[in-house]
Amino acid sequence: MIDTWRNKRLCSLLGVDYPIIQGGMVYNSGAKLAAAVSEAGGLGLIGAGSMTPDLLGDQICKTRSLTDKPFGVNLPLLFSHARDAMDVALAEGVRIFFTSAGSPRRAIGPLKEAGCTVVHVVANPALAVKCQEAGCDAVVCEGFEAGGHNGREEITTMVLVPECVAAVDIPVIAAGGIATGAQMAAAIALGAEGVQIGSRFAATVESSGHENFKQAVVASGPGDTQLVLKSHVPVRLLQNRFRDEIQALEERGASSAELAEHLGTGRARSGMLEGDLDEGELEIGQVSGLIDDIPPVAEIMRRLLSGYEEAVQQMNM
Amino acid sequence: MIDTWRNKRLCSLLGVDYPIIQGGMVYNSGAKLAAAVSEAGGLGLIGAGSMTPDLLGDQICKTRSLTDKPFGVNLPLLFSHARDAMDVALAEGVRIFFTSAGSPRRAIGPLKEAGCTVVHVVANPALAVKCQEAGCDAVVCEGFEAGGHNGREEITTMVLVPECVAAVDIPVIAAGGIATGAQMAAAIALGAEGVQIGSRFAATVESSGHENFKQAVVASGPGDTQLVLKSHVPVRLLQNRFRDEIQALEERGASSAELAEHLGTGRARSGMLEGDLDEGELEIGQVSGLIDDIPPVAEIMRRLLSGYEEAVQQMNM
Numbered sequence: 241m242i243d244t245w246r247n248k249r250l251c252s253l254l255g256v257d258y259p260i261i262q263g264g265m266v267y268n269s270g271a272k273l274a275a276a277v278s279e280a281g282g283l284g285l286i287g288a289g290s291m292t293p294d295l296l297g298d299q300i301c302k303t304r305s306l307t308d309k310p311f312g313v314n315l316p317l318l319f320s321h322a323r324d325a326m327d328v329a330l331a332e333g334v335r336i337f338f339t340s341a342g343s344p345r346r347a348i349g350p351l352k353e354a355g356c357t358v359v360h361v362v363a364n365p366a367l368a369v370k371c372q373e374a375g376c377d378a379v380v381c382e383g384f385e386a387g388g389h390n391g392r393e394e395i396t397t398m399v400l401v402p403e404c405v406a407a408v409d410i411p412v413i414a415a416g417g418i419a420t421g422a423q424m425a426a427a428i429a430l431g432a433e434g435v436q437i438g439s440r441f442a443a444t445v446e447s448s449g450h451e452n453f454k455q456a457v458v459a460s461g462p463g464d465t466q467l468v469l470k471s472h473v474p475v476r477l478l479q480n481r482f483r484d485e486i487q488a489l490e491e492r493g494a495s496s497a498e499l500a501e502h503l504g505t506g507r508a509r510s511g512m513l514e515g516d517l518d519e520g521e522l523e524i525g526q527v528s529g530l531i532d533d534i535p536p537v538a539e540i541m542r543r544l545l546s547g548y549e550e551a552v553q554q555m556n557m
Numbered sequence: 558m559i560d561t562w563r564n565k566r567l568c569s570l571l572g573v574d575y576p577i578i579q580g581g582m583v584y585n586s587g588a589k590l591a592a593a594v595s596e597a598g599g600l601g602l603i604g605a606g607s608m609t610p611d612l613l614g615d616q617i618c619k620t621r622s623l624t625d626k627p628f629g630v631n632l633p634l635l636f637s638h639a640r641d642a643m644d645v646a647l648a649e650g651v652r653i654f655f656t657s658a659g660s661p662r663r664a665i666g667p668l669k670e671a672g673c674t675v676v677h678v679v680a681n682p683a684l685a686v687k688c689q690e691a692g693c694d695a696v697v698c699e700g701f702e703a704g705g706h707n708g709r710e711e712i713t714t715m716v717l718v719p720e721c722v723a724a725v726d727i728p729v730i731a732a733g734g735i736a737t738g739a740q741m742a743a744a745i746a747l748g749a750e751g752v753q754i755g756s757r758f759a760a761t762v763e764s765s766g767h768e769n770f771k772q773a774v775v776a777s778g779p780g781d782t783q784l785v786l787k788s789h790v791p792v793r794l795l796q797n798r799f800r801d802e803i804q805a806l807e808e809r810g811a812s813s814a815e816l817a818e819h820l821g822t823g824r825a826r827s828g829m830l831e832g833d834l835d836e837g838e839l840e841i842g843q844v845s846g847l848i849d850d851i852p853p854v855a856e857i858m859r860r861l862l863s864g865y866e867e868a869v870q871q872m873n874m
């Protein structure tokens with residue numbers, strides 16, 4: 241099956257065996273995770289959003305020491321170090337960038353001049369069209385069910401993927417609600433050419449998230465995540481004391497400023513990297529309810545591919 | 558392909574050629590729509606939620622005059638006429654009931670005594686388990702993207718279907734975000750044994766909705782529906798003046814009582830049956846953005862089946 245996938249457009253573009261991209265996640269996706277995914281035939285992404293430019297440089301070198309296969313960097317464009325992070329990654333030889341949070345229009349110039357493949361993350365088909373016009377090579381369409389920061393339109397993967405496939409000619413990568421081979425098959429049925437998977441890779445041996453965070457993901461059940469802070473910066477979080485407080489403020493009609501004050505800084509770090517399950521921000525997707533173990537990445541890749549084949553077999557009439 | 562589908566468990570249970578169920582929708586799904594879907598090999602459902610028991614009886618007779626094939630009734634259990642409506646439908650010989658809004662535990666006794674097939678609509682896997690324990694023959698799992706009244710958990714079809722498939726042994730029917738053959742294929746990939754489709758059938762020649770409403774669905778684009786009234790009774794509505802007013806109240810932190818007062822009564826009737834696009838409630842799913850014509854039901858059925866086959870073909874590695 242490797243050859244059949246490898247000959248497809250998205251795999252050719254990224255130089256990978258399988259159209260499975262590990263989403264760049266703050267505090268979870270460093271060198272170990274990205275290298276493991278790339279080694280297993282997918283595309284690993286280092287999440288630059290929680291790293292200083294120096295740390296990013298170190299992580300890129302470390303990833304390269306762990307794998308000869310292609311990997312990339314996820315760069316949130318609204319992130320304060322975005323430009324420095326981009327320069328470091330370019331200097332270190334990274335040529336695959338997944339950009340998010342913001343418009344790709346300004347960032348794409350220097351990336352394309354350096355010969356990079358640029359993929360932007362969108363939550364609506366209008367932005368997918370803008371990405372294509374700006375010169376992006378592909379788009380990630382991330383549905384409402386995805387973890388962490390999310391679009392305001394609340395369009396789910398089931399609806400967003402066909403809308404984006406109809407709107408653009410470049411490859412569409414589905415994200416949000418994908419943790420199993422059956423869900424990967426659903427995404428391909430919808431017209432996506434690949435999938436970007438975050439939550440499932442956050443709960444692996446190689447993820448750099450805190451063990452407490454990984455265990456909280458495993459312990460969570462259906463309906464335990466919610467999209468909150470919609471009037472501020474929408475983010476999907478696992479239930480905990482901090483989220484309950486935020487939701488109580490929202491129910492009282494708190495202003496964006498009040499919400500920002502309660503949010504403070506460092507919540508994502510304390511929750512996901514330091515393991516403070518009460519006061520930290522636990523960013524994870526709705527599929528958290530379907531995740532019940534913490535295996536190595538290679539095992540997840542095997543499950544995705546065999547689950548995909550099983551799903552296709554039972555669909556053949 | 559008919560025979561392959563027909564031999565599957567859900568089609569045998571319902572006595573239909575294809576596992577395509579037309580969702581029972583207030584003001585849209587009367588005799589003409591239900592009969593057209595059943596005639597085309599799916600299962601038509603008369604939506605009892607907007608009918609007096611007398612009108613329901615008339616619509617059942619009319620449906621029977623239009624088709625010899627099986628059809629059913631959708632019965633919202635919290636609806637004030639629910640018990641009378643059930644009695645009328647039973648007396649008129651209906652033996653397929655899709656129940657929703659409430660627990661099936663009390664209603665299922667008389668229905669099962671009369672030899673009915675009973676399918677309940679759920680928005681979380683815990684309720685799916687309760688339905689199986691209560692003796693339901695199948696469940697409809699309706700995701701966050703579905704139109705009209707909706708669950709509080711906000712679980713999307715992509716996540717809800719695998720959660721329910723893992724939780725119960727009875728057939729799972731996917732609903733929410735399904736208007737095309739590709740979306741039907743995605744639902745089957747997720748493990749559903751059939752699909753329930755509402756919005757796409759609302760915008761057909763045979764739907765009894767007002768022409769203004771159908772045209773509003775066709776004119777709508779991505780992101781134009783939102784789930785509102787979450788603190789009252791969550792409902793997904795198309796953008797219009799009424800919904801803007803409700804959202805402004807919600808942003809101010811209005812109480813459930815204030816929201817109920819502004820809502821008043823008859824909003825769904827005025828919007829969907831009488832065509833008041835400004836002050837009426839326009840219940841439709843997120844897939845509204847993918848609907849751009851008002852064809853006859855038979856054409857929708859053809860598109861669903863051919864779209865399904867195309868999706869499966871491009872998935873075969």
